[in-house]
Amino acid sequence: MTDWSHLIDLEKCTVSPRVFVDEEVYRDEQERIFGRCWLYLAHESQLPNPGDFVTCYMGEESVLACRTASGKIRVFLNSCRHRGARMCRLDAGNAKAFTCPYHGWTYDNQGRLIGVPQFKEAYYEELNREDWGLIEVPRVESFRGLIFACFDENAQSLDAYLGDMKWYLDLIFNKTEGGMVALPGLHRWNLGGNWKLAAEQFNGDNYHTGAAHESMLKIGLGPANGQFLGDQPWVRDFEAKLDNGHGWINFKIDMAGGVPAPLAQHMERMQAAARQRLTPAQSELVGCVHVGNVFPNFSILTFLGFLTIRVWHPRGPHNMEVYSWSMIEQEAPPEVVEIARKMQILTFSPSGIFEQDDGEMWGNSVKALRGMHRRNFPLNYQMGAGHGRTDPDKPGLIHPPSTEIGIFGVYERWQALMGGA
Amino acid sequence: MMNAADRTRLRHEFEDLLYHEAWLLDNDQLEEWLELFSDTIRYWAPVRGNMEPGREDLSQPHLLAHFDDDKTSLTLRVKRLRTGAAHAEEPRSRIRHFVSNVQILETDGPDRVKVGSNFQVFRSRWEGTEHVFVGCREDWWRRIDTTWKNEERFILLDHNVLENMTVFF
Numbered sequence: 001m002t003d004w005s006h007l008i009d010l011e012k013c014t015v016s017p018r019v020f021v022d023e024e025v026y027r028d029e030q031e032r033i034f035g036r037c038w039l040y041l042a043h044e045s046q047l048p049n050p051g052d053f054v055t056c057y058m059g060e061e062s063v064l065a066c067r068t069a070s071g072k073i074r075v076f077l078n079s080c081r082h083r084g085a086r087m088c089r090l091d092a093g094n095a096k097a098f099t100c101p102y103h104g105w106t107y108d109n110q111g112r113l114i115g116v117p118q119f120k121e122a123y124y125e126e127l128n129r130e131d132w133g134l135i136e137v138p139r140v141e142s143f144r145g146l147i148f149a150c151f152d153e154n155a156q157s158l159d160a161y162l163g164d165m166k167w168y169l170d171l172i173f174n175k176t177e178g179g180m181v182a183l184p185g186l187h188r189w190n191l192g193g194n195w196k197l198a199a200e201q202f203n204g205d206n207y208h209t210g211a212a213h214e215s216m217l218k219i220g221l222g223p224a225n226g227q228f229l230g231d232q233p234w235v236r237d238f239e240a241k242l243d244n245g246h247g248w249i250n251f252k253i254d255m256a257g258g259v260p261a262p263l264a265q266h267m268e269r270m271q272a273a274a275r276q277r278l279t280p281a282q283s284e285l286v287g288c289v290h291v292g293n294v295f296p297n298f299s300i301l302t303f304l305g306f307l308t309i310r311v312w313h314p315r316g317p318h319n320m321e322v323y324s325w326s327m328i329e330q331e332a333p334p335e336v337v338e339i340a341r342k343m344q345i346l347t348f349s350p351s352g353i354f355e356q357d358d359g360e361m362w363g364n365s366v367k368a369l370r371g372m373h374r375r376n377f378p379l380n381y382q383m384g385a386g387h388g389r390t391d392p393d394k395p396g397l398i399h400p401p402s403t404e405i406g407i408f409g410v411y412e413r414w415q416a417l418m419g420g421a
Numbered sequence: 422m423m424n425a426a427d428r429t430r431l432r433h434e435f436e437d438l439l440y441h442e443a444w445l446l447d448n449d450q451l452e453e454w455l456e457l458f459s460d461t462i463r464y465w466a467p468v469r470g471n472m473e474p475g476r477e478d479l480s481q482p483h484l485l486a487h488f489d490d491d492k493t494s495l496t497l498r499v500k501r502l503r504t505g506a507a508h509a510e511e512p513r514s515r516i517r518h519f520v521s522n523v524q525i526l527e528t529d530g531p532d533r534v535k536v537g538s539n540f541q542v543f544r545s546r547w548e549g550t551e552h553v554f555v556g557c558r559e560d561w562w563r564r565i566d567t568t569w570k571n572e573e574r575f576i577l578l579d580h581n582v583l584e585n586m587t588v589f590f
Contacts, residue, residue, distance in 0.1 A: 091470045185468040185485030189583040192550070219497060322584065326485055334482065342489050347498075351487050351586035353501055356509040359585040363550075387557040 002028060003420030008411045011086065013385045014378035015411050017369035020194040025418070026317040032417050033296050034059030036152045037383060038161045040298035041065050041075065044145040045181040051094040051109065052100065056323065057313045058149060058166075064088050064098070065147065066109040073142075075149045076111050076134035087134075093188065095247045105336060107134050130170050142174035145180065146309075148298075164395035165246040165294060167282070170303055175274035175286050177332025183341060187310075187324040189350040192363020195297050196321045198312040201249030201358065202291050202299035204239045204406030207383065212357045221353075223253035228289075233400035234389070236288060238307055240396030240406060241388060245295030245413025247406035248396065252288045255304065263305045263343075266336040281393040295413055305336070306344035324349070381408040428525055435536045435562070436523045438569060443518035443540075446589055450576075451535045454589070459563065459570040464490040466556075466590070467578035479577075487578060498589075509587045515524060515545040516588055522557070532564040542588055555579045558590065 004025055007015065007016035018025055035347030039058045042065055046054055052067045055078055062078040064087065078087050080100035087098045087107070099106040106115030111134035119125060139150040142159035143166065148158050155161070162169070173180055191198070201208065207226040216222045223229075227263045228250035230237030237251040258264075267287055274286040295301045297312045310324035326344050328337050369375060391398050399405050422432070426444035438457075445454040458464070466487040467479045476589040478484075490498070501507050519541040542554040562569045576590045 007466055089471060090473060093473060093476070151454040183483045183485060186470065187468060187485060187487075187583075188581060189585070191585060212508065215501045215508075218504040218506060219500045221497065296546040336485050341483055341485070342494075345486050346494050349485075349487060353498060353499045353507075356585055356587055357507070401520050 001032075001420050005415045005420070007418075008415040009378065010412065010415070012378075013382040013408050014241065015079065015378070015381055016378050017375040019411070019414070020196060020368045021366055021375060023296040025315060026314070027313070028418065030059055031044070033414070034151075034171060034314070036150070036155065036417065037139075037296050038139075038148040038150045038155065038158050038294075040294065040309075041140075041147045041149050042074075043180070043182045043309075045145060045330075047073070049094065051096055052092070053088070053095060053109065055088055056090045057092065057152065057311070057321075058137065059314055062086060063149070064134075065140075065149075069112055073140055073147055074110060075140050076107075077137070079106050079135070081113070087322040088148070092181055105132075110164050111136050111296055125317075136294060145170060148171065160364040161241045161244060162238075162246070162294065165244075165248070165292070166294060167249045167395050168240065168242075168250075168290070169300075170278060171274075171282055171285050171288075171290060172300065172307060173355065174277060175270060176277070176331055177273070177314050178330050180327040181330045183248050183326045183328065183337070183390055185326075187322070187326075187349050189322050190315070191320050191322060191359045192318060192366065193320060194317055194362065195312040195314040197362040197365055198320060198322075198358075199293050199295070199297050199299060200407045200410050202249075202301065203245075203293035203295075203354065203410050204241070204404065206239065206249050206251070206291075206401035207404070208358075210362070213354055213359055215286055215357070216354065222256060224256045225253075228253060230288075231399050234391070234398065236285065238394075238398045238400050240394065240398045241409045242396045243405075245410050247293055247409060249401065249406075250288050258306060260339050262333075262335050263339045264331060266329075267305055270331075273331075285394075293410075295410065301348060303347070304340070304343050306340040306348075308344055309346045318363075318370070320362075363377045381411065430565075431528075431534065432525050433523075435525070435534070435538075435569075436520075438562075439520045439523060439536070439538055443520050446518050447516055449513065451502065451589075452493065455496060455499060456575060457569075457571050458492060458495065458574075459565070459572045460492050461572060462492050462495070462574065463572075464484060464488055464495055464576075466578055469578060469581050471581060479494065488576065495565045507587075509585055512547070514547075514587060517543045518590075519543075526559065534562050534569075536560045536562060538588060542590060543589055546587075550583045554584075554586075554588065554590070 007019050017326045029273045044055045047067045064078040065075045082105050086100040097108050104117040108114050113129040113132045137149045140151040240248040271287045275283045289303050291301045300309050307327040313321045315321050381404045384399050388397035388399045388405045468485045522539040524537045526537045539557045544552050559575040561573040563572050
């Protein structure tokens with residue numbers, strides 16, 4: 001296996017452009033990153049009942065996640081064992097069995113091959129159906145309703161993999177009794193750009209907000225003081241570098257235009273509920289802007305009462321496909337759900353007035369970095385290096401925005417996985 | 422009930438109006454375009470999925486959408502494009518709207534009309550990233566004094582996987 005670790009310089013905090021544009025690097029990532037890490041699939045609220053299923057991706061592989069009669073979630077490659085055809089072409093539904101549209105092999109939702117046309121006449125009943133069940137993804141585990149799966153049978157548990165990230169995820173997913181639920185529908189769109197550019201931005205890039213989202217400030221939709229930074233550095237306004245390449249951004253801002261009253265009241269109620277469930281240090285942070293990334297490609301952003309969670313699916317080194325869901329507290333009244341839903345559509349969706357700008361940047365970068373000459377000159381990730389601190393109140397290596405300590409952690413983790421071993 | 426001649430006359434009137442609208446959008450006259458909408462406009466484009474036949478329910482509560490705007494948010498979108506810092510439209514894309522299949526779907530008295538139309542929108546971005554967006558619209562127009570104002574625009578995009586959406590329909 002090719003050792004790609006020389007593409008990251010740990011001393012200088014630089015990253016080679018080849019990490020983002022090279023076809024060979026990309027192919028190895030499929031095996032060494034997407035083949036080994038825990039990948040986000042769906043939220044349990046999307047498949048509440050036995051027989052419910054959703055289709056989604058793990059890297060480039062289409063998978064089928066099924067809630068079986070026992071309530072357990074099992075995940076299979078969405079590909080027939082006979083000629084490989086995509087079995088299920090629906091986004092979601094409820095089914096006891098799946099029939100391949102090509103030759104009609106049928107599987108139950110536990111992956112067993114239960115139907116083979118002309119089994120007697122053509123196969124002489126000699127086909128051993130037990131050997132030809134759907135290919136199962138060996139590991140499936142959940143945290144606070146977030147379902148992850150992993151192709152590596154020997155991977156550490158999801159719990160250990162998330163590590164300190166769980167403390168931060170709880171600020172969103174464990175602040176109320178009912179937790180978060182997914183709204184119906186999925187934003188799905190193509191973007192230029194390498195998947196890591198999106199993942200690293202959510203991991204810890206607060207630095208881009210002033211320039212990339214300058215238009216928002218100009219129309220008076222940004223923070224009242226003109227900066228996406230907050231005013232309590234280290235305490236409430238900070239970024240955290242976490243183990244395994246995860247990262248978190250946390251800050252509190254007052255919006256120039258304020259927020260609609262029902263939403264403000266709802267957020268206060270949620271904060272009060274959080275105090276009953278979380279530690280005092282966590283409760284202080286509920287209601288802030290939270291942005292984070294679970295390595296490799298699962299991102300979270302909550303802002304103005306809405307929550308978007310998304311996966312940046314790799315589609316070659318130069319493109320990605322985004323799957324983005326909208327979530328809200330199960331306790332939110334319909335009026336608040338509508339306010340938050342519309343706010344998210346306006347800001348973070350394919351037409352979103354924040355999102356459009358981000359979507360432009362990632363494609364811009366890979367276009368330039370593809371140049372045979374440009375790719376010889378490394379990218380700079382030095383901001384704040386050596387200035388991070390630990391804090392008894394919260395996990396991780398922290399530093400106020402802006403810093404690239406957390407972002408560089410993505411590439412430290414990438415390097416550990418992409419070495420030759 | 423409207424007779425056939427009145428219906429045809431009304432259809433021609435809306436063909437002219439929708440062509441005029443497309444002209445405004447293609448020529449970056451977005452402030453004039455906003456004036457076609459009433460102050461109570463709902464500008465709405467739900468997401469499309471891959472569901473079993475008959476199971477796609479676009480009216481279900483809280484369904485995600487590509488747009489669910491009112492006059493205030495539409496106006497904000499236009500204002501933002503004028504800041505010189507809306508990077509996904511700097512420099513501006515080359516855009517062309519094609520409108521067809523215009524038909525009067527329903528009338529509610531002489532001053533309220535539901536009009537259907539199909540569209541194709543071509544966008545050429547920067548050095549040549551090109552996309553085509555296809556769909557149909559169902560609009561409720563109301564005559565106020567002598568002017569038609571759009572009170573509800575329902576946009577059905579015929580796409581499941583979209584692109585960065587910097588255009589209006």
